Amino acid sequence: MAVEILREKSRASVPEVTIGATKEEGGTRTHTITVGGDSALPFHHFEGEIKNRPVVALEVQDIVPQWHENLTKYYSDVIDNPGQWAKKCVEEYGADLIYLKLNGAHPDNGNKSVEECVAVVKDVLASVGVPLIIVGCDDEQKDNELLVAVAEATAGENLLFGNAEQTNYKSLTAACMVHKHNIIARSPLDINICKQLNILISEMNLPLSRIIIDPTIGGLGYGIEYAYSILERARLGALQGDKMLSMPVIATVGYESWRTKEATLSEEENPSWGDAEERGILWETTCATALLQAGVNILLMRHPKSVALVKKHIDDLMVSNNY
């Protein structure tokens, strides 16, 4: 007698979000990136379609960041030139997207003017053909001014802008509406706020297909399990038809990994932990791979070798395990 294998069939799927616009679409990107579209739990090819592969963005900043030398040595020739830095990330290190953080606009980091930041963004756009993810400097007042201007200056490029938060989402949402960009809705490790923020943004008439959620993650060893359980619950909800939690997910893997002691402590300080750089690379890689299993679609990373490992892993995960 034939045994019928039970499979979980989903009622709904994650919507697809496309970032970037080619010349024909009104932008200047050489190609676009589409994420989402999953109709099953991550990499359950046997239960539904995993339509688009997860993607990796490398982080670029508009000022020289205070990063660990195991990171900066890979960018030392370009770290003071965001356009060249981005180019290296794409051409040498295989970044699918560039994650540009305009940290220099912060009043404590040099307080760059809006015009200077717009110039940086234009330089990066001219240097690479991949779509950009652009975030502000985490100063609410400055970001509102800055991101609106950048969104306007890049109208038609269909980029991804962040971060909209529950207490500060209106001006960025309006800018993304008017200038036709996508938005990152960021919530503080709280699934209820995550859902509510999506409702608030969609009430301003930004379509759900232009929202990416950042539920905030904890790094490996620093609360990744909270992030994992939130992501898992959201994805289960999405597949059961909760459309206000169904959007693709972005995660700040590089930022969370490279602030941990485990990724940065030197071998001299703790010989039993072994080689520091290898440890850092693996810390970021492991954090990323765990989050892939929880359903993250866009990984924001820092170390080129972690990126290579993770991209190889994604290749393996995208091989169909249908039976």
Added chain:
Amino acid sequence: MIIIGERINGMFKDIKQAIQERDPKPVQEWAKRQEEGGARVLDINVGPAVSDKVSAMKWLVEVTQEVSDLPLCLDSTDFVAIEEGLKLCKKPAIINSTSAERSKVEIAFPMAVKYGAGLIGLTMDSKGIPKDSDSRLAFAMELVAAADEFGLPMEDLYIDPLILPCNVAQDHAPEVLKTLQQIKMLANPAPKTVLGLSNVSNGCQNRPLINRVYMAMAMACGLDAAIADANDEDLIEVAATAEILLNQKIYCDSYVKLFIEG
């Protein structure tokens, strides 16, 4: 929780008159109002007084679909009228209803399969409504077996354990709750459950209060759908809140609004 709007029914004077005069306006107004209120399915019942049930059903289905994309629940004792209505439905409908009587089962189940429709099965036969939970469950089991026999997916079977007015048959209310819990254990995946909710308060003074309290109790016992007054705001708020408290939906501050908008 699926609210099946009960208002397009020939038992109501305005709908009865609309059917007689073939005036689509009252039907279409109620279709829109119920959808706005929170209905996810619209019940369509030509009522007892109409002479030509088939043509009345076809007309109601057509005029309702002109203004609403909601799926319909075709409510009639006349299977010919239901089948003619099913042929016109743009979305998979629900057949309302069959009893567990074999002669009806043999018509209704194949019809549901043929049209990809859901089917409401009543836990009764020609002898009437059972008094206790065990007898209701026996009929529920027959309906589950029929779904298996005729190839109706279990999720498309809606079992109605039949609630009676609490002022005349008070002892039935707890029996129905017990039945709801047990129905969920009859098969895996389990059949769905439904109640003609407003019947619980028929003839009572404060009907909305009784309806919404009973709905919350029934939802806790496994009720999936109710044929109910979709424009009773308090009732809809209770349905939305019960979904949250049963952990069926993930909480957010706007959960009631989200429930109403579907």
